[in-house]
Amino acid sequence: MGGRGSGRRSSYSGKPETSDSMPLDIRKITRKGLLMPGNSFSWQWLVNDRQVAGISIRVELQTVVLSYRIKSTGEVVEQRVQTQTSPCHLGGRRHWFTCPRCSKRVAVLYAPGRYVACRQCGGLGYATQKEGAGDRASTKADKLRKRLGWEAGILNGDGDKPKGMHWKTYQRIKSQHDALVQVSFHDIGRKLGFLHKLLDE
Ligand SMILES: [Zn+2]
Incomplete structure (x- = not known):
């Protein structure tokens, strides 16, 4: 990485994740x-x-x-x-x-x-910039909740396995859902912490 040529020219070699980043x-x-x-x-x-x-x-x-x-x-x-x-x-x-x-x-x-x-x-x-990571996670979680036939909103708790859905599929979706809920709660906690900080000052 780097170090190609003189000081005026430098390089980043490797595969960029996106061509614009x-x-x-x-x-x-x-x-x-x-x-x-x-x-x-x-x-x-x-x-x-x-x-x-x-x-x-x-x-x-x-x-x-x-x-x-x-x-x-x-x-x-x-x-x-x-x-x-x-x-x-x-x-x-x-x-x-x-x-x-x-x-x-x-x-x-x-x-x-x-x-x-x-x-x-x-x-x-x-x-997505205006939304935090937690908002995006809960939006994604809601999409999965819809597939499971659960009420929208992660605060509404978990529902049951929909009839006719394979356990394997259900478990896969549920574990994705749970991971997103974690992210969302973590972000909510972080935001609340941030608010407390603002109020303290
Ligand atoms: Zn920044």
């Missing part, structure tokens, strides 16, 4: 000594030695300005991303991006489409 790792940028205010360079992603994507990066004080072309429209977008540092236990400082969406500090940002974001934010499309 390219990881930008601040550790690789700092390792190459590129994260210096005033510096401009380009960053490319190579798959089988072919460039599949590239962006231009301009480094400012505690900010990087990324510019890249949107594949579908050809439009060039410029996005400012804050950077921050934390002390390193071996001395020196470690650099981080601040995710433009959730403000969490992350080492890797992804370019999923129009805007770059951390893995958590970037993995989501616009429609």
